[in-house]
Amino acid sequence: MKKLLVWIVSMLTLIGFSYLLLFIISSKFSPAADHVPFLNDDRVISQKIEAYRPVFKKYARVYGLENKTDLLMAMAMQESKGNSVDVMQASESQGLPRDSIKDPTESIAAGTKYFRKSLDQSNGDVRLALQSYNFGIGFTDYVRAHGGQYSQALADQFAKKKAAEFGWRSYGDPHYVSHVLRYYYNEKEKQAIAKKSDS
Template identity: 65%
Template sequence: MKKFFTLLFSLLSVIGISYFVLFIISSMYSPQADHVPLLNDNRVISPAIENYRPIFQKYAEANGIGQYTDLLMALAMQESKGRSPDIMQASESQGLPRNSINSPETSIKAGTSYFKRAMERSGGNVRLALQSYNFGIGFTDYVRQHGGKFTPTLAMKFSEWKAKELGWGRYGDPFYVDHVMRYYNNEKQKQALTKKN
């Protein structure tokens, strides 16, 4: 009888843990994950970034990339989540020390212009332009010299090579594209759900 209860308890434990894991996984990929605050808090564009939408729109349109306004806002989420005046962490793209820009509008203007340059250099490849925003526009040349096609593996190799070259522990974020696109895609899902309701 004792073996029966031990077996029953073990079976129920496995089933319970399996349901919990499935709940977490399905919540992560559900567009209606608002009911899971643990997983959904920081996966969409925050009110801090959303407040600057008119400024993002203004400079995106001025650079001829108005269609990328939401993407630029997702990029800003990855860069600062709106917690820094240099909202797009654009100081270094201007040849300045990190966080030298102390105005969100100046940061958005500079960051949008830099993203536009990255888009031009990448021939319109959004993923390559995003990774180049993080690594520097020279990453586009590295991709051309190594087969011409952006891949996550190539981003990792570039990151490791630059870190070694500079004697740093790490260089940039080789997963930057996925991190930005997480915000972008979740924001698009949220907007679509809002329109339905």
């Protein structure tokens, strides 16, 4: 009886360890594993972007977006991951060629200002404002003309329409909203976990 009990405990331990191992592997490599920030460090705000936090805070305050600092930083992650001096890829929002801005502070200031404009045009709809940051504010007008409510389907339609107009293979990132929010929510989860471990 004792041997049987030991065998059952051993088997349960082995099965439990196997499940844990499979969870870690799938969390690390699955594109859908956006909910495991510590196993997916590339899906949270990087140290490169984190270094600009004081600058993001400053311009978030200037443009009345104090509660959107982490969101702005998540946008910067999607735009450049901190690998470009035009951190927020804001050159085109200024009517300039891509990567014309050569100063990270200028990029953050311009990107934050443009997001504020997108948010105002979107009547505070964050998802619409995010997609408009990527597509251009003309997307807001397109959504208004097609029911007034942001949806993934409208983002896909708009991207196809603009690509056809310009004769391009693609236009912008129609999944920009989910890509940015992936960084944002994982960062929030990381901060919450860190806060719990500190208390």
